[in-house]
Amino acid sequence: MAGPARPLPALPSKWDIREKVWEYLEASGLAEFPRPVRGRIPNFKGSLQACSSLGELDVFSRAREVKVDPDKPLEGARLAALQARKTLLVPTPRLRTGLFNRIVPPPGASKEILRRCATSQGVKDYSVPVGLDGKAQVDLVVVGSVAVSEKGWRIGKGEGYADMEYAMMVSMGAVREDTPVVTIVHDCQVLDIAEELLGDHDLTVDYILTPTRTIQTNCKRPKPQGIMWHKVSSEMLGKIPILRTLRSRERQAGKDVTLQDEHPALANTNRAAISDEKATAANSHVESDPVNPKSQGSATTTTVYVGNLPGSLRVSELKSALRELQVIPVGLKWQGAQHRAFLDYSDRGTAHRAVSSLQGLSLGGNALRAELARSQRSRGQGEISRHK
Template identity: 30%
Template sequence: MTISQAESHKHLIRTKVWSQLRKVALPDSRFHHDYSSFIADFEGSSAATDLLVSLPAYKNADLLFIAPDNCIQALRYRALKDGKTVLVTTYGIRRGFWILDPNEIHESKWEMASMLDGMERIGRHIALAEITKLPMDIGLMVTGTGAINYKGLRFGKGHGFFDLEWAILYTIGKVNKKTKTIAVVHECQVLDEELRGEVWDTGCDFVVTNKKIIEVEDASKPNCGILWDKLEEGMLEDIEPLRELRSMKK
């Protein structure tokens, strides 16, 4: 299967899942039900959060990356309440990484800081050079996704932002192939579909739904860093950390 055929296959899968997701998804204030533009929150996401925080991978992590997805806003808030430091990116990674440190933010502002509309006002922008100097590595990366199979391969919105976030953090040495990854989804987003992963696809060690935890054996993790020639057109110009990373490499 060629790359174009594989992407067409993924698109068909996403479309099928989105028709089911619409029954349980919560609309976004900006994107409504356009699931190609955002990862939706859904009925039962609080139950998924409760399941996730029971995992040793969560309990043992002091520094977490939690993607800027609607379905894991409550997890960002929960992590701050649990005394954990959270890294998050802005939408599309365009304005880079932000750090939410419960030791720097008053607890009355934790919930607002966990929201995309609040994190840039309350959290702190952090450059890659500073991330490299943080005293701990990232213990866990969590994302939402459009759909996922039982091998932990994601069928996302099609832009590859989580793969890119992994690649950036891998390149600067803050994650490695042992770093645990988790996808949070509704039951209707878990599929039996086969998918051949690309070299840059970041598999998930756990899939956490509103009903259960699925543990994936030998989830694939890329070790290639940024594949500069594979970036979508305009990404280098639009995404601040990519420009910083290129400067660091020079």
């Protein structure tokens, strides 16, 4: 008679994979400036060699306009585009001031000037902004990755900017369905990644360049077909001005542009929660005051306690994990010094999903503890002190 079935081991999460790559690059001596590589698209020994393979790709030879991300390990790819006299577009960091800058070397630029143009400082010194109406037509996209599989599944650093850039290019008509996507990584960053970890907003890649290999993924998974507004938070919209412009245009075109945390009955509550989150991130005494009436949720709020947060973890990393797990709270009380956070949810079902998703999740090398708060904020007493 067969014994009880053993539970299947949990798949490593995207954060588990990121941590594994960052840790290995540092421990093996492969990490290059800027250090530490944790939290970044990592630079690595051999990045220039990997980038040099870009010129051997037919898709590069045919391309007239190439978009390359601003990450340090892609510096060689930006140089290759400039040396080949391609039009080089580089996204503005974190999309703060627009979407693209076009790099314009001075007339008769020497090899040394082109090398400078390919650096982050050169991008600032030799570029002009390209607006939404700049008629960009990108023939090749080059992105950085933390990890990638031979099937083309890609994992970035967790903030979603590469995925968002691509979705915005689709909305602008700057890329087509068959526009190839290349990523450039170290060989150790090519890993098995379960397709179940991918969302429909995740960008896949068609070519992987490493210091020793060129991999054509033959990926058939569809790339994002535009901005998925239901996955965009009010926080991200607030940070990216060009995203607000695109949303206005798509609303006028009759598209549904309802945000992830928007709901007619909760719109004012969510706006207040976002403002409260920004305030509490800057004022730790407000976060840790369990009887401050301003810090109490409504009677319908369900609060999740998250403990064992590593001291090095940033609130942005926890937010990124929550976005990936699709359990974004309406409010977040961050208490990094106490290695904990409290997440407020407007419905109990989402709170339970958050507990299931976060319990045991590895962030920064720590397995998180997650549970429903023993006393809900709506009762106005003692929730935080019970978790000391």
